[in-house]
Amino acid sequence: MAPDSGSPDHADRSQWMRTLALADPDWLENRWATLPDRPDFVHVRAPETGLVMVRGRMSGTGDPFNLGEMTMTRCSVRLRGGAVGHGYVRGRSQRHAELAAVFDALMQDPARRDGVAAAVIGPARRRHEQRQRAIAEAAAATRVEFFTLPREHA
């Protein structure tokens, strides 16, 4: 497939695709079910599950090495008379990848973008931020101050 061109700013699209990938699949399904005017779509690429080789960096900041693989599912859809959307999600949920692709396609439609952003992307991002905050708070509660004791001279 040729790279999509002329679509919204890459940074914006990258952000909402991230939000969709990090969202809970059941929650996304619920958003889809309550979405007004659900569009028809066809698969450009049917949902497919495979592996991504996850890489790390030597000593955290050096050259890359292969750490191990992770399951990933991808899917591409075309809305009727509309844009192509892609979904790439961790794990094996084909429905998650499909919904991510459909919402990605909807976000590229200027007529639908604000509605989908308000109903799906915004709330999904806030849910993710809330989870991150909970992790940070739990960690902060275990922050410790160590005191070194002076050595006793016998």
Add this chain to the structure above:
Amino acid sequence: MYVAVKGGEAAIDAAHAALTKKRRGDPAVPDLSLEQIDQQLALAVDRVMLEGSVYDRELAALAVKQARGDLLEAIFLLRAYRTTLPRLAASLPLETGRMAVARRISATFKDLPGGQVLGATFDYTHRLLDFALAAAAPPAGDDGGGDAPAPAAAPDTAAAPPVSPPRVSDLVGRDGLIEPAQPSDPEPAPADLTRQPLRFPAGRDLRLQALARGDEGFLVSLAYSSQRGHGTIHPFAGEIRQGEVAVEIVPEELGFPVTIGTVAVTECEMFGQFTGSQGEPPRFTRGYGLTFGESERKAMAMAIVDRALRSAELGGSTGAPAQDVEFVLPHSDTVEASGFLQHLKLPHYVDFQSELEGLRRMHAGLAAAPPAAADKSDAPDDGTLP
């Protein structure tokens, strides 16, 4: 050498039926769900994902269940399953500096920017069996008590640490007191053990991949042997951090990076013995451990063994087991090691019969020979008879 045999189908079927029954145990006891294994035996799931080399909690939990809790068998199951899936992409290298940190400690600085964050740890527990856990499940919200006291007044959460504290090695590196860890330009594509067989000399990229999926017990013992003096590196736990990192890929049809999810990882930086050479001042060296999940012991062992395996290139000593890459890498994989060990259960009837026959002939020869002749028969034991 083993030989092919035929037959036994009915007995093998019956053995597998027995396995199924034994796996389930007493039907009066509730069946374990994958969610229960994922949530309550999370570290077993972590180990299976790490050494099975596939990050997928549900698959790893299934493997643990199917293997009746035998983690090495579960790792084998996951490795076998991975061969059925296509490789769709390679990720950009994880940026562990941007980790959402759930635990972060350093044994090298008491006060460090971002602070020491203990997270959920077995450290400082008294290792006393907690019989409260044996009682009926406590109500939701109660953590079961145990010897981990409820945190006293949450220590100044107002001064919560930044989510991604700076690296300890950067603090040391600012003054040039540790070897740098910069990417090459351009960055080389890392070698991949799953695509090419292991060959020597093995670069650090290949070594780290092998260590990451290597057997925890083997690596802990090797690291211990190094600590006890067999190729010591005088390690300091510069930093250990645990948390979630985003995984990004660049899909070919998009051409820009997208996050596809997060992985929980543990990272350990060991600061090793300093070296210097003519023209270069002495400075600390680095050993690195990176693992899926909460696998702190493994990450620490990996970092020590990584540094030990770098000994030759850093101009250090060689010869200890932990420094010998041709010893460490081919023996670190649990699937290979346990497979070769267990192949001894396969029929070796022909080999054994021929050795048995040889022994019988020797015994017969000894019995027939006069005692004097037997005394001077110190010829090499090659199975032949005079």
